Amino acid sequence: MSLARRFAAATAVVVALCAMPATAAQADDNALRERAHARVAAIMDDAVDLGLFSRSQESYVIGAIIPGNTDPKDLPTRVEERTVDAFWAIVAEGAGLSVEQVQARLSYGSTLLRITGANSEDVRDRLYRWLSRPVVEALLERRISAEESTDLRDDIDRAVWRVMAQPGGGRDVILVPRRD
Secondary structure, eight states, rough: HHHHHHHHHHHHHHHHHHSOOOOOOOHHHHHHHHHHHHHHHHHHHHHHHSSSSSSSHHHHHTTTTSSSOOOOOOOOOOHHHHHHHHHHHHHHHHHHHHHHHHHHHHHHTHHHHHHHHGGGHHHHHHHHHHHHHHHHHHHHSSSHHHHOOHHHHHHHHHHHHHHOOOOOOOOOOOOOOOOO
């Protein structure tokens, strides 16, 4: 996410927090982290099952949120299906292609960054905002601290960067994306 967009998002959060009455923060960071991890894990597991990414790439992407030795709670089946469908819909819409076309290009070794082309930053931002929405809501409701929110949103941002940069085709190639 560009520096200007991060600054605008941070400013909006600070303004919203200043307008809210003070209440004690609740320890909800671990539950939000597990939920974000489970959503990313569901997306990557689906992509591995489709032969689009390797298990090593899956571990690399989901490891951005929780270390690989932590096993998050599974999502209910319907939530997992909606999560996977929403991910592919965001990517396909940003690429101006169908889901099947995006998956076909991934299967031939392309990356989501290449597939989404000039819209890649917008797609990354949409994926980041979508995955971060529960964290921002928890922050605004004062269920987590600003520091916990920042840490978790940074991890979600890292996971989005990682999934966008991985070449498809199920190869065991892990690329580390360049940061802005």
